[in-house]
Amino acid sequence: VGDVADVTDVFADTESGVIRGALDSGGKVTAVPLFGFDGLVGREIQTDRRLGTELSDHAKRHGAGGVFHTDELPAYGVTEAEVDALRDAVGAGEGDAVALVAADPETADLAIEAAAERAETAIEGVPEETRGANDDGTTRYLRPLPGAARMYPETDVPPVEPDPSDVETPELLDEKAERYAEEFGLDAGLAEQVAFGQRFPLFEAAVERGVDPTFAASTLESTTTEIRRDGAPVENLTDDHFLALFDLVEDGDLAKEGVPEVLTTLAENPSLSAAEAVEAAGLSGVSEDEVREAVVEVVERNADQIENEGMGAFSGLMGEAMGALRGKADGEVVSDVLREEIGKRS
Structure with missing residues (x-):
């Protein structure tokens, strides 16, 4: 399989309806030489299906209507002179075939590359791909098997080229x-x-x-x-x-x-x-008077300790006061009242 070439000039004056329509719409014609494939592209490999049909199926996955190949030309408005000029343009000899696609520029490039890859696979053996069943018992190409070949490009959705500048870098x-x-x-x-x-x-x-x-x-x-x-x-x-x-x-x-x-x-x-x-939970807020009342009870109950330790008794009594209030009062409020009451007695 040779290199893909732009052969639009060969068909500049063509009367082929398909090719003329693509060119008038701003499209182009791409072609690839298939060395040694003369007579093989048009050979029937299943009932009413040829190797050219397989190439066409792969091209269609990229938006083309199909492919033309020299085993079926001249036909479809393509003249014998244009076929000869096409062979010369891609360097195809007597025993070679040529496949071509006429479509918008991007589709033409993608489709002919796909057809060329399928031709290369034909040399190697049976392709690894997912196929669909036809009503007549034959099968047709659907998509590559899952894996790297399927992901580049993804076959189920159109390709999207994201702009990294539109993506906000997440905070780690x-x-x-x-x-x-x-x-x-x-x-x-x-x-x-x-x-x-x-x-x-x-x-x-x-x-x-x-x-x-x-x-x-x-x-x-x-x-x-x-x-x-x-x-x-x-x-x-x-x-x-x-x-x-x-x-x-x-x-x-x-x-x-x-x-x-x-x-x-x-x-x-x-x-x-x-x-x-x-x-x-019984934890509705209490007033400062209620806090003081609870703190005074704790202080009076521990009067001897306060007399002996003074403010040193604060930590132990703080825990006791908070326990008595069961979380109903803010710790800072309890602390302030307790210090005040201990200060009065030491």
Whole structure:
């Protein structure tokens, strides 16, 4: 099989309807010499199907109407003089055949290359391809077998040439973790947990709403991990659950210390709203007077320890005070009141 050539000039004055129509539409004629193929392209290989039919089937996959070949020419308006000139143009001898395609420039190039490749395959043996059954019991070419040959080019869809400049370069996970640490002040470990986790879009949405980044990140990663280990079905928690919970904390309607219990309640009862879960968990916010009342009880119960240790008793009593309030009050508020009450007695 020789090299593909542009033979449009050979048919400049042709009266062949097919070729004339292609040229008048701005197309061209391409041809390939098939050395030693004279008489073989027109030979019947199945009932009413010839090797030329196989070449034509491959050309059609690229949009051409088919191929002409010298085993059937002169015919179809192509003259004997044009056949002789065609042979001369591609360097075909007496024992050679020539196949040609007339179509728009791109189709003509692709189709003749496809026909040439099929001719080369005929020399090697039976082609590896998917074939369709005809009603008369013969078969026809459909497409290459799956694999590299099928993918270049893809045979089931038209080729698409993407413009890389139109594609936004995605942020790598390592880059996202570094950005979270720098932009939101998260420690490296927590930033990596969020960036590599499934809830990073929810984290970004929460921060955009004004939620403290560290609180949002620790809730989405650390707190959910803790309650999952305790048996809570965290897969039931939705983005809306978390966002509503964050709003309650930001509005002062729920202490941060109560978040694990409310999340557990929501996970076990996903039909509840966040506010309803707070009520169900008995964690509705308390006033500062109620906080002070609970703290005073703890302080008076541990009066001897305070007398002996003074402010050194703070850490132990803080845990006891938070336990008494069961997450109903913010830790900072409890801390301030406790320090004040210890100060009064030491």
